Amino acid sequence: MMMVNAGKKNAALAAVKLIQDNMVVGLGTGSTAKFFIEGLAEQVQQDQLHNITCVATSIASDELGRSLGLHVVALDETDGIDITIDGADEVDPQLNGIKGGGAALFYEKIVAKASKKNIWIVDPSKQSPRLGTQFKLPVEVLPFGSHHVFNYLTDLSLDPHFRVNADGQYLLTDSANYIIDVDISEVTDLKALGDELIQHTGIVEHGLFLGICDTLIVGTEPTTILNRNN
Incomplete structure (x- = not known):
């Protein structure tokens, strides 16, 4: 450390x-x-x-x-x-x-x-030689309908998980949204994924820069x- x-x-x-x-x-x-x-x-x-x-x-x-x-x-x-x-x-x-x-x-x-x-x-x-091999991709989502977004990410085979705080509650961002972390280690076209995610209703932003x-x-x-x- x-x-x-x-x-x-x-x-x-x-x-x-x-x-x-x-x-x-x-x-x-x-x-x-x-x-x-x-x-x-x-x-x-x-x-x-x-x-x-x-x-x-x-x-x-x-x-x-x-x-x-x-x-x-x-x-x-x-x-x-x-x-x-x-x-x-x-x-x-x-x-x-x-x-x-x-x-x-x-x-x-x-x-x-x-x-x-x-x-x-x-x-x-x-x-890292390739994004997603060391870190999950954070996806910021609106709380309203967030479980439907979760199901959408599951259908994309991204193994989503809601991020929680120390109390086990859903973590809130500064704009009062949730974070869903997803696994992109098997994704070959990250630009295409990013474009698809940002167009899905309920997703505010993703962590691909x-x-x-x-x-x-x-x-x-x-x-x-x-x-x-x-």
Whole structure:
């Protein structure tokens, strides 16, 4: 665990160095993004960065940023985002990824789509030869009719499971939706799957982030930086 955390922190601090004054910065969600938010706040507090505006991808990241003195605003209060720094749960060699382990995939994708550049920060364990071999795909669904969506995902042979919290209750996202985690390890065409899922009534969003990441920073020592080939 110490090595994993060291990798997360290495990647996060490397990303902090890419932030320049007057940027609008998207704050990701999750344990790796937390290291970035803390590092960015430290740079602001040390007066290394003077005019940074932040947009958060979750309530947790919003609250953390504000508690550390960052200027966090709502997405609609900006004209756009210069750069978003976020983690990922699994990343393939083409820099496609699965996100949503922190149940923030819906807001994360909205912020990512509003960003000029998306940088993902990961420890080496998140790299994978093929998406779905290490991590389930989160699907965010409306509570109303969610069991019918569950049955639809079952018919697709995706072995769905509702995500539950520590109390055994259905986990609620920041937008008060449910998460159904599905197994895509046998799916060969992920783009086709993503297109099908998003068109099904009751599905709000899925955690396939295809063609979104521009740069991947892997927290090796020294860090490894990979750019997506357009």
